[in-house]
Amino acid sequence: LRDKAPAIRREAATSLGKLQYAAASAPILQSLRSPTDRTEEHALIFALIEINEPTQLFDALQSPTAAVQRGALWALDQMEKKTLTVNQVAPLLASESPQVREAAMRVFLRHTEWTGNVGQLLEQWLQGESPGDADNNLIAGFVTAFAGTDSVARVVGQHLTMDSPQTAVRLLESLGNADRIPLHESWSEPLNAWLHSDDTQVLATTLRAVASIQTDHFDKLLVGLVANATKSAAIRLAAVEAIMRHSPRPNAITFEFLIRLLAEDASPQERTTSARILSNASLTSEQLRKLTDNLPFAGPLELQLLIQPYRRDVDKATSVAFLDALVDARSFSALAESDVSDVIKRYSQELLPRGNQLLEKLRQLNEEKRAQLDDLIPAIRSGVPARGKAVFFAEKNKCSTCHRVGDQGGQIGPDLTAIGRIRNERDLLESIVFPSASLAREFEPYTVLFNDGRLMSGIVVHETDDVLHIQQAEGKPQVIARADIESVVPTTISIMPQGLDKPISKQDLADLVAYLRSLNQ
Known part of the structure; x- marks a missing residue:
């Protein structure tokens, strides 16, 4: 199962399944962390089905790795021993992973004995005395999946009132994980009340719930929160997101707030979130020109996001302002060539020479970087994995924000738990310096x-x-x-921007690559 050749790993999984070797369940589940393709994933799951031993798979439903959770769920549902229960599947309906949520929903809907009266089932769970964490997860998954149905929505509305705040907050958290659900008539009054809460955590939870609902019913309240300077930046950003889920053009108050957060004195998280919101916004020409004032000072991740609104047709004055801003942008070298060419290809013949000069400058910078890769390889081989682990998980370097190793880190990018098994030093170095050079399967x-x-x-x-x-x-x-x-x-442009290696010293980069190379379990 740990062989470097995918074909051999698939055959090993198939053989273990045919042998019904129960002790193989644990290493098969471990291999599900990082299958190279869907064929290998299928072989691993089918082996678990044939082994037909559910005990270890129940524990795997709690795994921090989405691929392991999903594989265990499919295997439990398909194996001969039918031991899967609604209480085990429902919590997965609220998983952070869309793939796990989809698998849980498919399994749930296959069991007609579970779907007969979803509203009555939710009411039964909510009436339970002192529900523990497991019950809370079950309720959260159920509400997340079925909040758009009338029977569940009515039960939610009955329990959203301030008369039972603990239950209401649990339901608000669940609504925040739902997707584009309609506003039920019974929710308007309690949601309005919770939006006036003085408790910052409760207010943040309510804003996430409102953002998941397709309505402009609360926009006046939300704009008031954005304009309220006594509220934290996080609360005001959450209010902006709730508005712009259904109205992508920011008004003057919202736009000015987002622009202020791009300043140096804002936290890195605030700047990045503001940049992401602006990247998805429908901005006027005046707003685009004002945004160009901030491009020279943006970091690598923010700059990649902030140039997105300029990829549509804009007027000449805005185009000139954009080109002027990029000339002075401190993170210019972090942009991919196609990021810039996607903007300037829409320009008039008059402006194309200036745009092409920028592209040529970017090509030269990238060629210099590629030449430096060969010079860095000897230094990389002197890296210390233990120090590299600290570099990986350091907040300033952003690695663990998107990537997971074991049960730590984010799940935006590929799981790196076994990356050293399939990538050598140069591959790893290139993927850090030029993230668009090779895109992982299923992350295109x-x-x-x-x-x-x-x-x-x-x-x-x-x-x-x-x-x-x-x-x-x-x-x-x-x-x-x-x-x-x-x-x-x-597109060929990775969502991981170039330039994240710039703040990292050569020694830290060597240590980071050494750490990634050591991940071969």
């Missing part, structure tokens, strides 16, 4: 063109007949209605 980026001319780039992490879930470099996946989309096309 796409560009979405909206009917109103906006563009959004990211990974399609989940899709249904009605919506796409697009994961950008920061934040939760954006849920987009297919009715709002003109086209979806593949």
Whole structure:
């Protein structure tokens, strides 16, 4: 199962399944952390089904790795021993992973004995005395999946009142994980009350719930929160997101607030979140010109996001302001060539020479970087994995924000738990310096063109007949209605921006690569 050749690993999994070797369940589950393709994943899951031993798979449903959770769930549902219960599946309906949520929903809907009366089932769980963490997860998963149905929505409305705050907050958290649900008539009054809460945590939870609901009913209240300087930046950003889920053009108050957060004195997280929101916004020409004032000072991740609104047709004055800003941008070298060419290819013949000069400058910078790769290889081999682990998990370097190792880190990018098994030093170094040079399977980026001319780039992490879930470099996946989309096309630009290696010293870079190379379990 740990052989370097995918074909041998697949055959090993197949053989262990045919042997029904129960002790193989643990290493098979471990291999599910990082299968190289769907064929290998299928072989591993089918082996678990044939082994037909559910005990270890129940524990795997709690795994921090989405691929392990999903594989265990499919195997438990398909194996001969039918031991899977509604209480085990329902919590997975609220998983952070869209793939796990989809698998849980498919399993749930296969069991007609579970779906008979979902509202009555939720009421029964809510009436339980002193529910523990397991029960809370079960309720959260159920509400997340079925909040759009009338029977569940009515039960939610009955329990959203301030008379039972603990239950109400649990339900608000669940609504915040739902996707584009309609506003039920019984929710308006209690949500309005919770939006006036003085408790920052409760207010943040309520804002996430409102952002998941398709309505402009609360916009006046939300704009008031954005304008309220006594509220934290996090609360005001959450209010902005709730508004712009259904209204992508920011008003003057919202735009000025987002621009202020791009300043140096804002926290890195605030700057990045503001940049992401602006990247998805439908900005006026005046707003675009004002935004160019901030491009010279943006970091690598923010700059990649902030140039996105300029990829649509803009007037000459805005185009000139954009070119002037990029000339002085401190993170200019972090941009991919196609990032810039996607903007300037829309320019008039008069401005194309200036745009092409910028592109040529970027090509030269990238060639210099590529030449430096060979010089860095000897230094990389002197790296110390233990120090590299500290570099990986350091907040300032952003590695663990998107990538997971074992049970630590984010899940935006590929799981790196066994990356050393399939990548050598040069591959790893190149993927850090030039992240678009090689894109991991199932993490290929796409560009979405909206009917109103906006563009959004990211990974399609989940899709249904009605919506796409697009994961950008920061934040939760954006849920987009297919009715709002003109086209979806593949792109070659990774959502991981170039330039994240710039603040890292050569020694830290060597240690980081050494750490990644050591991950071969």
